[in-house]
Amino acid sequence: MEKGRTCSRRGCRSISSLIIIFGWLDAQLPHLMKYSQGYTHLYPQATQLIIRSNIASVFKPQRSRFANLAPALEAVEALGVLDPRQSPPRVLSHVFSNGGGMNLVTLSDLLVSRQSVPARSALVLDSCPGRPSIRGSTTAITMFIRSRWLRWPAMVFAALTLAALHCLSLFGVWQDPILYARRALFRPRLLPWMWTGDDIAAAPRLYIFSRGDVTVAADAVLAHVERAKEAGLNVSIEEFEGSAHVSHMRTDPVRYWKLISELWASAK
Numbered sequence: 001m002e003k004g005r006t007c008s009r010r011g012c013r014s015i016s017s018l019i020i021i022f023g024w025l026d027a028q029l030p031h032l033m034k035y036s037q038g039y040t041h042l043y044p045q046a047t048q049l050i051i052r053s054n055i056a057s058v059f060k061p062q063r064s065r066f067a068n069l070a071p072a073l074e075a076v077e078a079l080g081v082l083d084p085r086q087s088p089p090r091v092l093s094h095v096f097s098n099g100g101g102m103n104l105v106t107l108s109d110l111l112v113s114r115q116s117v118p119a120r121s122a123l124v125l126d127s128c129p130g131r132p133s134i135r136g137s138t139t140a141i142t143m144f145i146r147s148r149w150l151r152w153p154a155m156v157f158a159a160l161t162l163a164a165l166h167c168l169s170l171f172g173v174w175q176d177p178i179l180y181a182r183r184a185l186f187r188p189r190l191l192p193w194m195w196t197g198d199d200i201a202a203a204p205r206l207y208i209f210s211r212g213d214v215t216v217a218a219d220a221v222l223a224h225v226e227r228a229k230e231a232g233l234n235v236s237i238e239e240f241e242g243s244a245h246v247s248h249m250r251t252d253p254v255r256y257w258k259l260i261s262e263l264w265a266s267a268k
Contacts (some may be wrong), residue, residue: 017046017090018079024127024246025053025099035094035249038257047089049075051107053099058177059161065106065177072103073110081116081193088119091193092264094126096246097216098178101128105181108190116192122267123194123205124260127246129185129224130216132178139215182224186231202268204234206259208248215245236263 019039023032032050039048051072057065080086095104138155184190194203205228209221218239228235238259243251 017043017092018081019043019046019048020091020093021048021050022093022095022100022103023050023052024097025058026055027052027096027099027246038249038253038260042257042261047079049079051100051103053103057102058099062106062109062175062177065102066110069103069106069110072107076107076111081119082111082114084115084117086117088117088193090120090264090267091191092122092124092260092267093191094124094260095128097127098130098181101125101181101185102177104190105177105184108184108187111192114192118202119193120267121191121194121203122263123190123203124208124263125185125205125221126208126248127210127213127216129182129220130178131182131220132176185224186228186233188231188233202234204236204263204266206263207235207237208240208256208259209237210240210243210248210251212240212242213245 021032021035021039029050029052032052036048036050039046049072051069057068076082079089081088081091093104095101188194207221207225209216209218211218222237225235225237240248240251240255249256
């Protein structure tokens with residue numbers, strides 16, 4: 001059986017490891033590249049796939065999110081991860097905030113009917129999942145707007161829009177993608193390669209959080225952890241002291257990357 005492949009105009013080459021980075025809402029590429037560079041240092045032979053998310057996708061219907069993830073689906077297919085005739089690469093999925101979780105679950109929905117050979121895999125949940133709230137979502141949407149003259153009008157607009165959408169969700173007109181993603185993360189077979197037969201604990205999951213995170217509350221993460229444990233998932237947690245939202249690596253990079261390497265080493 002073949003390994004997974006990296007394909008380009010020059011042809012395909014075998015890969016042994018795939019790292020998928022699901023960025024937070026409107027994360028700038030230079031910020032995501034800091035994590036990519038960290039992975040390159042740890043696993044120089046691994047292939048990386050960065051999936052970015054944008055604020056507009058929160059307000060759009062699921063079919064629009066499907067269309068946004070189509071290139072990622074094509075990349076996963078090209079890498080041979082979904083081909084049952086191949087021996088798949090190891091796969092590490094690194095998810096940031098609710099925006100990354102939303103894209104992970106969208107990819108999960110796109111792949112729900114697809115078969116794949118179970119692979120050694122792991123999942124990192126950094127600063128997520130949170131509970132849907134107008135305050136938290138408004139903060140997440142506007143947190144990287146540096147100018148206060150722009151931030152405050154943006155916060156008002158976002159809060160009013162989210163309040164209107166919340167009303168629509170009460171009548172079943174709109175489905176909150178953050179709440180949907182929070183619930184979907186309990187799926188044992190979140191991605192086709194993550195579940196080995198009846199062993200739902202095969203793919204370890206690491207939650208990284210902080211009580212200093214004002215965007216995704218620690219209580220929301222810990223409540224999700226408890227439910228995941230009850231569901232029989234292989235869960236571990238790591239609390240960082242005082243670090244802000246999606247800033248745990250910057251607070252203590254040595255500790256952060258040690259956690260990542262230990263997690264992937266533990267994958268069955």
